[in-house]
Amino acid sequence: MKVSRGKRFWGGVGLAAVGLVVAATSMAPGSLAFSKNNKETQHVTSSVVQAQGPEVVLQVPWGPEKEALGRVDGDESASVGPMSFAIGQDGSVWFLDQSKFRLARFGKNGFEREVGIGSETFQDVEIASDGSFVLLDRLVERAVVVMAPSGNIVERIPVQGEGIEDAGLVTAMWLDASGVWLEHLHTHRVRVLDENLRPCERQVLRGREVAEGRDVLGARDDRGNVSLWIEDRMGGNGRQVVVSAPEEIGRIIWLQSDPYGNIYAAFHLLAFDPDDPARGVVDRNYGLRYDKNLQETGKWLSPWTIRQWEQYREVRVQSDGTVWQMGFEDGGVVVARWRWEA
């Protein structure tokens, strides 16, 4: 299946589309607002279920107002949108709206509140159970900052240290029950804050944790094939699978597991015309769910892929397996989710 990025955008202004699930395939070339298409279907086998979605949870327009999100259109520089997003315990969505020096929370009724962050160089955010924010600045401050819900900074630690030689090579930050982890070039993770968000002795482990002392890693070869494998921290390598994808995989976007050991993998399918390397012929996101033995159990498709506006965090997975994605469109930012039937 080939999807042309330039023909995918939707008509209408969709700020009111929170929670809307609309199945449609129409495209409106040249439109600047949100698409009405937010769901694609795919035939699946009986053993592999398709996630329910995409369900558009939020659509926030670009703009200077506090009810909108900021972006930078590069001019001999990088273009950036909100670099990251997080899901609050009440289901609201926090955007790292760094170009407007703030964290902005949006709910089903739109903009709710904002917290100033004093910098536009943060690139990722996590929200702790007490409402604290954990912010990552890889390139300028090279620091992880813990901020109280009020916006007061309560902790600041350097990114560089054991396990991380160059802060610019941090590929992800996440918060789990054991604390805050930074990932180095998708190879190893380093625990930098404990469960109380206090500095701790750094712990370096490979991959991303699955469950039961096992970790998952992934790798793409130069022909677009991707392998995932499990490493048991006590017993060595476990099962390995070659990802079955309908198109060439440009990159792995995200890997995460839920408390049951299910693994969620998101891929950017990206291919170019062999005769014209500048012309893209495939550009979409694709997701797979595996059980803890890397048996494929579910999949989802997304029409939103990274655009010219750079973002650091595109996908996250909640503990119940719900997959969230932040996508950029000409008209604004879309947050969609995929859920699984019980």
Added chain:
Amino acid sequence: MKKGRVVLGGASALVLLAVSAVAAPPLMSRDDIICRAKSGVGFSYYWGGACWCASGCSPNFSCPAGSCSGNCPNCTHYGQYGADCSGYVTKIWQIPNPISVSTCGHGPYVASMYTKTSSYWTVISRNSLQPGDSMASSAHVLLYEQGDPWGSLVAYEARGCSSGIVRNWRTCSGDYVAARRINLGTPCACTPGAKENRGCGQCGTQSRTCGSNCQWEGWGACTGQGPCAAGTSEKRNCCDCGTQSRSCTSSCQWAEWSACDGPDPEGGTLSCDTGEPGPCAEGRIRCVQGCKTCRRVVDPTPELCDEVDNDCNGQVDDGHPTELGDPPPAFAATLVDHSIPVVMHHGEQATVWAAFRNDGSKRWNKNEIWLGATTVDAEAALYDPESWAAYDIAALLDTDVEPGQVGVLTWSIRAPEKGQSSQQTFRLMDPSGSWLRCPSPELQVTVRLSAFGRRAEDGGLADTQQGGENADPSSGCACHHVRAPASWSWAGWLLFALYLGAWASRFSDRSSWRPEDRR
């Protein structure tokens, strides 16, 4: 696209065209490109700028990094150094002409140009990206350093006003197009066919030839080497306790081995027997010229009177050593005086005496110190069977003599019945019957014999020799050589008898005396 209009507008475009016609970007390796990219990290984002200072592959912040604020292109930059994304890549790639990174000036290209093939770069597939290639969109361009396992990349880029020039992991959307600079490779290093020699190994030489690709071929074999590397040294063991070394000369030849030497085994404490007599027998194992050798602890010294073989000749106190040792022997004696007739008739008997000082450490007990006759020859030994205790024992000490005191022994001698002279050597013996050896425990007697009724009628001399060569000069004795008159009258004999009597009476009331008493 504002930037493109700014840079390429008006006269600038004409300049670009002119430059392009003659431009020749230098041959660069991928390492060269990455090196220049690294040298810019940390400098500020400078919209429209493109220069920084490098020290090798590192940034040189002796040139101030500058700072940027605001939203570019409506941003403000402070300082001379910094770059925007296209200025950064253009300066690193050195297109269209060779240029130093510290030479300011943006260059003719903007980001969007890198999305299409040009005279100086070619659009390539993303899957063939290699270090030093570019990734460009309509608004931004960066340099690829390496991929990551997930298919994203590590890039050098002049990211933006707030971030500056960075090296970072990042993703690139499908908008980004990969491109590769022309003239990648290694610059011409030599003239084809040229040869070059160099030293190698151990004073050897090797050569290489410049190939047709104007790159040096590999170095040839190293020939003409010496056996060792100049300045090195080696050591070896020699004999059984030594080592020796030699060093390698500047011409890679071994010098001569040094002398074989080494430390004494066990620090020189190992005992051994030199095989020599006396104190020279005690030795220690030494390392001499690398070999274990038993060397005496004490060297020979002139013999002393001390019951020690000081000169290590196998004989104790031989040669009548006159110097007493410390301690002295248990038994030692010095002849201090004596009385012996010079001439005797055949068969005549005479009484003689000798005074010896006890120089030993033990007392001489009465009857335990004997005066022995060393020559056992009845014809010439002055043996007197009537008075001697045995044929070889002339007398016994009849009083005790303490160390330092003088004891006098008196005995008789009998001239043999024939012959012209008789000789005998009398020597003291200790209680065990051993001869005393020193300093002068003996008396040598030579008596001229006369067949007529008077002594020494031929006017000859009767000689005595005391205890070897040395009599005690402190004794002051005038009797060492007693001259008898050449012709004796009866009056003379009477005077001589009185003289002897006076000497005898002098000792009659004393069993011993000290030489000092005589002074």
